[in-house]
Amino acid sequence: MTHSVAVPIIAATVPAYAHPGDAGADLVAAEAVRLEPGERALVGTGVRIALPEGYAAFVVPRSGLAAKHGITVVNSPGTVDAGYRGEIKVCLLNTDSREAYDVAVGDRIAQLIVMPVVQAEFEQMTELPDSVRGDGGFGSTGYTQGKSE
Numbered sequence: 001m002t003h004s005v006a007v008p009i010i011a012a013t014v015p016a017y018a019h020p021g022d023a024g025a026d027l028v029a030a031e032a033v034r035l036e037p038g039e040r041a042l043v044g045t046g047v048r049i050a051l052p053e054g055y056a057a058f059v060v061p062r063s064g065l066a067a068k069h070g071i072t073v074v075n076s077p078g079t080v081d082a083g084y085r086g087e088i089k090v091c092l093l094n095t096d097s098r099e100a101y102d103v104a105v106g107d108r109i110a111q112l113i114v115m116p117v118v119q120a121e122f123e124q125m126t127e128l129p130d131s132v133r134g135d136g137g138f139g140s141t142g143y144t145q146g147k148s149e
Helices: 063-069
Strands: 025-028 033-035 040-049 055-060 071-073 078-080 088-094 101-103 108-116
Touching: 025 040, 033 040, 033 088, 040 108, 055 088, 063 071, 078 088, 088 108
Parallel strands: none
Antiparallel strands: 025 108, 033 101, 040 088, 055 078, 055 108, 071 088
8 A cells, every 4th residue: 555645845847756666756956067086066956845744855865876876965864854945955975986977957866755753752861771782882783993894
């Protein structure tokens, strides 16, 4: 069963889902940008949305751009809060050390995922309840600085 939420939008190009059931809708560039090797740029999409309370949108990289050209979203996922009404911009980074990448107007540059979110009620404690993992390190297997695992 597909769930949907109405999202008011102002955009020259409305984000679109490439396939039925896709989680992310494609965001396209509203401006042309050249990304030199290692360079980042904030790229406008011309998209402004009004998310309902209880929702957030997340800007994530497109896997094809990452795999083929080394283009990613620096602050992935970029968070669009329900109260934000400005233009959604994408902070792209060219991770390729040799090749520049040209973004043209209309190029698909990122995906927008709209999700329900909750606000936590943080409860100050002096001690946390036990868990199986406990304080077993950073990452799923426990990262130790200076030691490769």
